[in-house]
């Protein structure tokens with residue numbers, strides 16, 4: 001079955017009867033390796049052909065669908081058609097001309113990339129590496145009517161599929177023959193997966209990921225598509241097909257998306273938030289659990305100038321905002337903020353009608369695994385009941401912030417109608433294979449059997465396959481030597497051209513972060529501490545090493561992660577499994593390089609050493 005993007009079920013309401021029927025045929029009659037896009041904007045001019053069909057061994061086809069009947073067509077020529085409608089006589093451009101124009105545009109976009117052109121020494125030098133074609137679908141006009149009505153003079157017969165050529169019973173081969181007859185010039189081709197990714201990168205600028213923009217690289221790129229000559233990066237990074245299909249299929253209603261750590265959940269949340277901000281006027285709320293992640297997301301929203309449209313908060317901060325805005329006393333205890341009591345205070349104020357319901361056009365929740373059932377009951381009420389636009393991203397495998405014993409709940413019990421819409425993103429793009437393998441090997445032994453509400457094991461994540469250096473474990477003589485070696489590592493990265501902002505030191509506690517900040521600054525290295533309760537300034541100051549506790553690092557990522565203090569893990573009186581979870585989260589924050597240090601041996605340092613040796617053996621010396 002062909003993959004239709006967006007998923008057919010999500011765009012049926014926008015489709016004409018003819019489009020519904022034709023899209024069904026495409027799904028039924030084409031094999032798995034066909035990609036089909038329905039009214040997805042292409043290139044810088046954001047034109048929307050009805051259908052684009054791409055097949056690795058056939059090429060690319062652009063199709064327009066018209067639900068006209070032969071009776072409604074009064075006159076037709078190569079340029080336009082006159083149609084008799086309820087609104088009187090109207091003129092429409094010839095759809096074949098439209099399809100041709102879209103196909104030409106696609107061809108021009110793709111041919112701008114030398115990697116998608118025939119080699120200079122070939123007969124067709126400079127031409128696109130694959131055949132391309134265009135055509136028209138007339139789901140309400142039979143072939144005989146088409147011929148007898150003289151429509152052939154307006155549209156070449158071989159470029160048209162008529163009603164009687166697309167019944168449900170049509171043989172797949174016959175249906176496909178009709179499609180491939182629409183090519184002007186066919187030749188053998190076998191597009192590789194990277195070539196298809198490249199084609200998607202060119203056609204759909206909004207799916208591009210830029211490494212320059214870091215973790216949420218997606219957001220920066222759309223605008224650059226129109227400005228200046230096209231810069232094609234050496235490494236093409238684009239949402240994968242499953243991510244794209246998901247991102248484009250999101251609509252109104254409640255929706256829960258499951259995905260492993262690093263599988264692009266936050267990226268898709270960002271895509272959706274930006275899309276909503278452009279397409280509707282009501283305020284949009286993005287919620288997560290971790291203040292440092294909220295700070296990161298807010299930074300990105302600000303960069304795009306969308307902070308007036310999209311509010312970003314960690315859940316407790318949002319509760320505080322609600323209480324303050326609606327003059328509800330903010331709970332305090334012993335002279336200090338009582339954060340834990342804020343959600344309850346908001347829930348009660350909403351019940352009393354002091355805080356209004358339905359304040360947002362859409363609510364998007366990241367880190368949904370960390371939210372309590374009561375919080376969901378509250379959030380559901382905050383969404384406009386007309387759209388019910390609530391999107392929750394949930395990581396079954398990442399441990400919740402408290403313990404695996406936290407009671408599971410059903411979505412229905414908290415008012416979320418998410419049945420029948422389960423999507424699972426399984427590929428981890430964040431970590432290199434080496435980092436993920438070591439983290440997994442470490443966690444496997446210590447967290448054996450630990451499973452989360454979704455039933456997935458903590459360590460079931462698959463790597464997207466990117467290679468990098470093996471994680472390093474440095475044994476130091478004592479605490480002073482540990483500090484010296486950590487500084488040395490930062491300097492090594494700096495010397496290799498790595499900006500300080502790409503480096504994070506992950507610690508056991510905020511007090512430890514402060515200690516490290518003192519040591520780094522004494523050595524002339526600027527460093528910022530992320531506070532447990534609000535790290536909003538963390539990302540504003542660029543050239544600084546980030547100091548984050550392991551617990552607060554969830555959802556974040558940094559090219560280089562340094563973890564000191566492994567020699568005291570697990571800490572005295574700490575639960576070993578909990579500590580292992582924390583360390584696993586910390587290790588998997590690293591997207592390129594992971595360096596751990598210990599000044600004495602501990603259960604964890606020994607396990608990590610074994611894990612590194614094991615992975616080194618498996619992957620061959622050097623780790624690729």
Ligand SMILES: Nc1ncnc2c1ncn2[C@@H]1O[C@H](COP(=O)(O)OP(=O)(O)OP(=O)(O)O)[C@@H](O)[C@H]1O
Nearest residue numbers: 215238239240261262263264265266267429430555
């Ligand atoms: N298709 C892709 N190709 C390349 N990189 C990708 C792709 N999808 C996601 N990434 C990158 O993977 C990293 C992780 O993405 P993201 O933070 O959205 O994951 P996540 O599922 O939210 O993770 P977590 O649950 O741990 O917060 C980011 O650097 C993102 O840019």
